[in-house]
Amino acid sequence: MRERVLVDAESLAADLQIGGGTDPVAGRPVVLDVRWALGMADGHDQYRAGHIPGAVYVDLETELAAHASPAAGRHPLPSASGFQQAARSWGVSGGSRVVVYDSVGGTSAARAWWLLRYFGVAGVRILDGGLAAWTAEGLALEPGDVTAEPGDVVVRPGGMPVLDADEAAALADGEGLLLDARAAERYRGEVEPVDPQAGHIPGAVSAPTTENLRADGRFLSTAELKRRFGDLGVSTGSANGGVGVYCGSGVTASHQVAALAVAGVDAALYPGSWSQWSNDPAREVATGA
16 A cells, blocks of 8 residues: 555656656656645745756645635635646646655645545655655755646546544544544644634544654654554554544645555545634534543
């Protein structure tokens, strides 16, 4: 499963035929730069300063999410028509292979990975270790913007399992397992930087996304991920719907879904996540460990 989710920098460079090959364009994967993090406003500027050659910048706020609202959360899923238009502008066509990366261990790029798969694009992988892994290999960056030749992809929603608030509550209440991918202090309710209430969905298990990664920003080994999720109560091979994941707004939870996929577990995403749940006065909130 790992090779279906992740690609290393050396393999990507070879696939892009950087430093060799007779045709540097034909058959290349579409490479997407998804530099974003909570409170980070200069992702596009960072991209312009230097990115993987040929990579197209993707704006998470406008292209990987619909308009925020208290009822839907901070990063609702985009419409099929809106996402199709965006994906075509990135150069994605039917049958395209796509690689996504960022500068935060894949925790924002995984949102593009998840959405592309949700909308029916199967050949999508995350650059393991992100931009840091690329430069660590001594591979060059290029400055400026890249405008892709428009693609012709036709999207079809439903390629990945999703949860609404009631389904997430049912999993947490014993029908399965619901993982909270936020930082542990947010789960416990000690801090809440953006959403109206602090705490977590009652019954959810704390599983911070950052613990999927090594110190260098690469994913843990497959064996380590299986042990991590096993310790949290996840059984390898769980059926869709048996394991669900949420975070603040459905972004870093996508990284958790990817890590679970590496471990051989199909997990469902609750896109509304805490930003939707905590805005609903009818929903219970738990605090503490």
